[in-house]
Amino acid sequence: MSISVQHINKSFKKVQALNNITFDVKEGELFGLIGPDGAGKTTLFRILTTLLFADNGKATVANFDVVENYKSIRNHVGYMPGKFSLYQDLTVEENLEFFATIFGTTIEENYDLIKDIYIQIEPFKTRRAGKLSGGMKQKLALCCALIHKPKVLFLDEPTTGVDPVSRKEFWEMLKRLQTKGITILVSTPYMDEAALCDRIALIQDGRILEIDTPKEIVKHYPKKIYNVKTDNMYKLIECLNSYEHLYSVYPFGEYVHYTDKRDNFNPKELYQFLEEMDAVHITIEPTETTIEDTFMELAK
Amino acid sequence: MKSKNVIKVENLTKKFGDFIAVNAINFEVKTGEIFGFLGANGAGKTTAMKMLIGISTPTSGNAEVAGFDVFTNPEGIKKSIGYMSQKFALYDDLTVKENITFFGGIYGLSRKQIEEKRGLLVEELGLHDIINKLVGSLPLGWKQKISFSVALLHNPKIVFLDEPTGGVDPITRRQFWEMIYKTANNGTTVFVTTHYMDEAEYCDRVSIMVDGKIEALNTPTQLKEQFKASTMNDVFLKLARG
Numbered sequence: 001m002s003i004s005v006q007h008i009n010k011s012f013k014k015v016q017a018l019n020n021i022t023f024d025v026k027e028g029e030l031f032g033l034i035g036p037d038g039a040g041k042t043t044l045f046r047i048l049t050t051l052l053f054a055d056n057g058k059a060t061v062a063n064f065d066v067v068e069n070y071k072s073i074r075n076h077v078g079y080m081p082g083k084f085s086l087y088q089d090l091t092v093e094e095n096l097e098f099f100a101t102i103f104g105t106t107i108e109e110n111y112d113l114i115k116d117i118y119i120q121i122e123p124f125k126t127r128r129a130g131k132l133s134g135g136m137k138q139k140l141a142l143c144c145a146l147i148h149k150p151k152v153l154f155l156d157e158p159t160t161g162v163d164p165v166s167r168k169e170f171w172e173m174l175k176r177l178q179t180k181g182i183t184i185l186v187s188t189p190y191m192d193e194a195a196l197c198d199r200i201a202l203i204q205d206g207r208i209l210e211i212d213t214p215k216e217i218v219k220h221y222p223k224k225i226y227n228v229k230t231d232n233m234y235k236l237i238e239c240l241n242s243y244e245h246l247y248s249v250y251p252f253g254e255y256v257h258y259t260d261k262r263d264n265f266n267p268k269e270l271y272q273f274l275e276e277m278d279a280v281h282i283t284i285e286p287t288e289t290t291i292e293d294t295f296m297e298l299a300k
Numbered sequence: 301m302k303s304k305n306v307i308k309v310e311n312l313t314k315k316f317g318d319f320i321a322v323n324a325i326n327f328e329v330k331t332g333e334i335f336g337f338l339g340a341n342g343a344g345k346t347t348a349m350k351m352l353i354g355i356s357t358p359t360s361g362n363a364e365v366a367g368f369d370v371f372t373n374p375e376g377i378k379k380s381i382g383y384m385s386q387k388f389a390l391y392d393d394l395t396v397k398e399n400i401t402f403f404g405g406i407y408g409l410s411r412k413q414i415e416e417k418r419g420l421l422v423e424e425l426g427l428h429d430i431i432n433k434l435v436g437s438l439p440l441g442w443k444q445k446i447s448f449s450v451a452l453l454h455n456p457k458i459v460f461l462d463e464p465t466g467g468v469d470p471i472t473r474r475q476f477w478e479m480i481y482k483t484a485n486n487g488t489t490v491f492v493t494t495h496y497m498d499e500a501e502y503c504d505r506v507s508i509m510v511d512g513k514i515e516a517l518n519t520p521t522q523l524k525e526q527f528k529a530s531t532m533n534d535v536f537l538k539l540a541r542g
Binding site for chain 2: 035036037038039133134135160161162163164165166167168189190191192204233234237250251252253254292295296299300
């Protein structure tokens, strides 16, 4: 196991940030921690990167204990915190050199690992990190976290606040790193990114709700979901909320996802109900369950 | 009533030295519309928004917001709009009640009006248990809902939301959008930026900025047809990747 977490608890005063967290990450796996702000993701990252003690429980990273062998762990992991750890008044090149030196290596020695990413920011290598755009900072921070060729890479919300294009590029980079044998633990509040991981843990309020592959996790959803659409989204949601057989309704893009309490649900009845409520251009069709549906059902 | 234009923008431009951050953009937003303002990081969204809310003077072009000119009457604009962003929202070391009172005062509401509004908000949002708690101690989802309500205290004609839902859980994000629908349904125009492409689908119309220009503007359905894409995410990727 590359990362092993067993019964970890952590409280800050009255708030229990982590509640009996247990999971393993295999070597070379891309493992996602999926959950909103305040779920406990950052606390867990800080414990695994030896920056914070757990109240109890046990964890190892690259087979080193996070308490007893904390110094060894620091040599073998790369950590990209949510707020970038770059030195704003050093240039791109200076930042990279600084991190290489700290870890007793050189940029040349591990250049092949960061090459793909670094060439994208190389034209700006004399620019101060503080003057870079969000997307470029993200790439530089990733280079700095990789420069000592870590066995395990920790990425805490690397794509938060980043536009969809940069997010897509970032995940393509992660996939390439994975082929080089690096284990990656990544956290994100974006449910669509969950599908790109080998396995995911859904986490909320310090508890793991579910752990599985993205494909399996959606199978745990108990209901059949229907896409419903009319000419007025606001009225549609109001109508459905007043429908006695409603189990849940959530906006999903141009549709709402509707589920019914009954096992023998007939969409025609709902169609009729909506017609009686003066809705027009009604569409009702079955649709696939997404990870976001599953998360919301588990988090209810 | 979706006929009247509450925002009119003509060739609006902002330069910083040689750099053209916003390059002659044109669009109109109707009363009661939910208008999505999208673009990649660095495309010029924030700069454009700052001009529209009256805190940055354009280099050239024209714009009228809530009936006020951005050059000659930015103060008029500020009084007629609400603004909420993830970064600047509420004061963490004031209670919910104190925040409402403070912002009500800033917007020029009388003490009686503030009290009435506060009563309404407590009922609508179910704030009974948290009204005297420090905002800093509340979960992000609560902060965002309260912050949105505070931006609406003075019944503005338009509310500007700058990435209002970043980081919150999917249920809270949807509850927030239900608040947006309700607001628009009551006739307040909603101007919103987001990085969640499923949220782009909730907008009546969406504009997409690329390198300082508006490269596309239409309803989500028509944009998907135009770019032969099945989702707004695909539309965005096609446009922003050139």
